[in-house]
Amino acid sequence: MALASILVVDGDSDVRKQIASSLRELGHDVAESESAVAALRAVERTRPDLMVCDCALPDLAGVELLSDVRRSGEYRAMRVLMTSANGRAEDAVAALESGADDFVGKPLHMPEFLARVKACLRRPANFAHADVCTAGGITVDDIGHRVLVDGSSISLAPREYRLLHFLLTNQDRVFSRKQLLVHVWDRDTLVGPRTVDVHVRRLRSLLEPHGYDRYLQTVRGSGYRFSLHD
Amino acid sequence: MALASILVVDGDSDVRKQIASSLRELGHDVAESESAVAALRAVERTRPDLMVCDCALPDLAGVELLSDVRRSGEYRAMRVLMTSANGRAEDAVAALESGADDFVGKPLHMPEFLARVKACLRRPANFAHADVCTAGGITVDDIGHRVLVDGSSISLAPREYRLLHFLLTNQDRVFSRKQLLVHVWDRDTLVGPRTVDVHVRRLRSLLEPHGYDRYLQTVRGSGYRFSLHD
DNA sequence: CGCGAGCTTAAAGAGCTTGTAAAGACCGTG
């Protein structure tokens, strides 16, 4: 009776097996990888709900693996919990900044570790981040970094592109200006919320000739939304 | 200018101010409380995006405060990051099991702490509770912040939306005007009870074309109720 | 049948949110 599927990535087989068996006791479906290369294959094949990954892997730094996985975008929904043996603080910051959901220092205190695993799993999946996303005549191709409207490409400024991409891949969802600043702007940016308005306006005026500006909807008192339905 | 609103709850004013000022530097809108009671009031009034809370408060254990807040259900979307001075592991487990999003031991390593705050904020809110709620042809989609009546969406003003959403998710229960003012308006709002009448009326007139206004029922001497049965 | 409490309805002004334009700051490039 599998609760969630978890991939444990650690070069030390003793530690790995200990983690894996503890998770299996909780009823999870656990797979193991001992290197970054193997982990990547496993992620592609089994698409686990959570990856538990050590910072020090034999072939590649754990944070690199994390960045790779996050960058591809396809596995954005997967939670990642990083672990590390040495001086936790620096690794923790690096891991969290790279998109990890949580970080635990070694040696592992099992009860705390398991509590953190549960906390990771009970949260909703991260926002989607598809490489290619199409909705009602608009296509955002994140690989070619290009936007197609009715088949012909239009040019967007970087921020406009990220805004459209984020809203399009999370259709039918309202985001407040604050949320958009967190996800579309850089992590620690200090810009006012009205900035969002301006960028939405520019996106609308770019989509307007094609009649698609109505998909970029204002939700008074809440924020903005991309939706095909009025 | 504010990225996210954060409430810092800690009995030690030095620690509290240090945390608060670091968060302000990142551009957040920070409020402070030194006790659980004050924190509860602040949460009700300002509905922060994140609460940073110590486990040891002068009047109540931090975990109790956390449970209270989580139990109410209304603040489910708020993230909570707990801190604690003593033997982190036990407190960490207790906090995480009680619904905290993260836990950090003291003394705080600021860079790690801030990285964890950012990680909390970049994740989607906890919508564990009723994403979409349907009753007799009316659907309230809280993620898309949209109301569908017989499949087609109708547009509601922010307060109308909150009122309908509240009544719909608490079907067959009567609420007095005062209760509605607490739940749908802000806790310490200075608004006359007649205001509720007006908003109920507007909701009815919006639902009337579909014949659903009869679900919004007046209970003379008690208040209002949403119910499919008359 | 009449009274009063409580409810509905309408209208209007205050207050807030958003749209929009324009100008300045910033950044990488040639």
Next chain:
DNA sequence: CACGGTCTTTACAAGCTCTTTAAGCTCGCG
């Protein structure tokens, strides 16, 4: 160092929303 494009800020106008007020109505009760 100057240039072009992009991003951000600011300010104002317009429109929508919320609240108040007050008059008329309904219902239950004596």
